[in-house]
Every structure is written in C-alpha cells, then in structure tokens.
Amino acid sequence: MCVWGANDSAFPDLRNPQGRMPVPRLILLNKPYGVLPQFTDDQGRPTLAELVPVKGVYAAGRLDRDSEGLLALSDDGPLIARIAAPASKMPKTYWVQVEGVPTDEALEALRRGVTLKDGPTLPAEVRRMEEPDPLWPRDPPVRYRAAIPTSWIALTLREGRNRQVRRMTAAVGFPTLRLIRWSIGDWTLDGLAPGQWREVPQPPATPSSRQKSSGQKSTGQKLTGQKLTGPKAPAPTGKRGPIKPRRTVAPRSAPSRPRNR
Structure with missing residues (x-):
C-alpha cells in the first residue's frame, strides 16, 4: 500500500x-x-x-x-x-464532537430521523463513543468552554444533504463542534x-x-473496502484484444432502391 x-x-x-x-x-x-x-x-x-x-x-x-x-x-x-x-445510499460514518452529552432521547431521535428545513432525514445509525485515539490536533482548535462538557458520537448516514450532520445534531440540541468523516462504505x-x-x-x-x-440491473462488480470485487465474466480474447460478438442481420425480402445523391 x-x-x-x-x-x-x-x-x-x-x-x-x-x-x-x-x-x-x-x-x-x-x-x-x-x-x-x-x-x-x-x-x-x-x-x-x-x-x-x-x-x-x-x-x-x-x-x-x-x-x-x-x-x-x-x-x-x-x-x-x-x-x-x-440513490446509491452508500453508508458514510462520521465521528462527531458535540457540545454537551447527548441524552438517550436525542440519540433515539437521530435514529428515527429528524425533520429539517428541507424535509425529514432518513433513519441513521448512532452510538456514543470515546474520543478517537490517536486523534490529530485541529488548527484552529475547537473552542473550549469549562462550564460545558463535550462528547463524541459515531453517526452513519445513507444520504448526503448540505451540512446534514451539523443540522441534525443541532436539531436535537447538541451542536457539532468538530466533524470527521471516518468511512465511506468499507x-x-x-x-x-x-x-x-x-x-x-x-x-x-x-x-x-x-x-x-x-x-440498471447487473451482475457486475460491487464496492468493497480495498477493491472492486464480484462475479468475473471475462470476454474471450483474440490476437487483437477482446472478441466482439457478431452482428446478425435479418435477410431482406427485396432489394432496396438506390438513393439519389
């Protein structure tokens, strides 16, 4: 690698x-x-x-x-x-540092989907998590407020609206302070x-x-974590590369009239 x-x-x-x-x-x-x-x-x-x-x-x-x-x-x-x-609904997982400690009710609301100005969101996967370790410092750093604790959640979405994660956490009362996308699919x-x-x-x-x-429907390849894998259906090859299937032409019942040029 x-x-x-x-x-x-x-x-x-x-x-x-x-x-x-x-x-x-x-x-x-x-x-x-x-x-x-x-x-x-x-x-x-x-x-x-x-x-x-x-x-x-x-x-x-x-x-x-x-x-x-x-x-x-x-x-x-x-x-x-x-x-x-x-339409592909490929899952994307985010590590989200939020202001405060989300309640069970807030997490359940995210799981069900919340209503934003552009409509309700799809159900999401969410869980509490410890601060990622190791975690690189951000420049500039996240603002620190001694009176208000912060916490981390992992949030997985299957849609992608403008600033969706930030709007979702704000909708349940816990604004996003730092947002890191951890994964796309695998x-x-x-x-x-x-x-x-x-x-x-x-x-x-x-x-x-x-x-x-x-x-369209296909039995072709699918996305995985490191490469595309799936059923292999290689075309036969010849000296000049892949052999293309021959075209079949239906017989004509009568000769066509020549066109004026």
Whole structure:
C-alpha cells in the first residue's frame, strides 16, 4: 500500500501515451480542516490541488471546508456516481464532537430521523463513543468552554444533504463542534494522517459496472473496502484484444432502391 503526503511529487502515473486511463483511479484522502473539496478557488484558499497532484480526478461528493476526514476522488464518472449519488445510499460514518452529552432521547431521535428545513432525514445509525485515539490536533482548535462538557458520537448516514450532520445534531440540541468523516462504505481513514492519500487499485471499467452505476440491473462488480470485487465474466480474447460478438442481420425480402445523391 502506497501512502503519499502533501509534498510527494513522485506519485505513480498510470496513463498511457495517448492520455487514456487503462483502469479507473480511486484515491482516498484525509482532508484536513480548512481545505476546500475542490481543485481551484478564485479567493486563494487552500484546495485539493495542494495535496493531490494527480490530473483528471474529481471529488466524489463534498466534505465542507470546516470538516475533516475521508474524501474519495476518481477520474471515473460512474464510480463517482456510485459513491456520491443519493440513490446509491452508500453508508458514510462520521465521528462527531458535540457540545454537551447527548441524552438517550436525542440519540433515539437521530435514529428515527429528524425533520429539517428541507424535509425529514432518513433513519441513521448512532452510538456514543470515546474520543478517537490517536486523534490529530485541529488548527484552529475547537473552542473550549469549562462550564460545558463535550462528547463524541459515531453517526452513519445513507444520504448526503448540505451540512446534514451539523443540522441534525443541532436539531436535537447538541451542536457539532468538530466533524470527521471516518468511512465511506468499507473504506476508512485507517493509516492516513491529515493531508495524506493512498490509491486503491481498481479493475478496468466494464459495461456491466456502468449499467449498475446508471441504475440498471447487473451482475457486475460491487464496492468493497480495498477493491472492486464480484462475479468475473471475462470476454474471450483474440490476437487483437477482446472478441466482439457478431452482428446478425435479418435477410431482406427485396432489394432496396438506390438513393439519389
């Protein structure tokens, strides 16, 4: 497994001379606090370009500037859709530091779903947790108030609205102080310091996997923690590559009239 930091320049380039990608690329980044989830910014704020010097990849979904943690990037549109599209309902788990100590009633409300300005949320998975260990310091640090304790919860969502976690915890009376996305599906932050990223090997894209991305039925591959796995159905190969099925043409009952040119 290769782990790359913000200052590494000798990153692997899998492009062929024609600039085409033989396989989709999937990069997992631990996005630091204060970094925009995009590669350009006309205001000069920190962006992904300072951390991931790889051309042609885009963030699969968002992770706000004031949030931290796992962000997936890819150059493959269908793969990005499978990760980020609301219809895919891929679970995303967040470590959330909140102000106060959530009550059982508050946690149960999150599990059932709370009503926000843009409608009710889907049921969520939530549990209390100890402060993550080890946990890197945040710059700037979370505000400290001696009279009000803080605590941590793990919250898993299967949808992605704008600032949803923060709005949900505020709706039950416990504002979010720090937000770290720990996992997307089975991929996690494990082994990644802030600003570091690793590339997850992917198999070549197939018609079946693209059908699945667009919502069509398929027996193709599914997402797992380290790579795409699933039923293998390789096409027969010849000297010049995969053999394409022959087209069958129905016999004509009568010759067609030539067209005027």
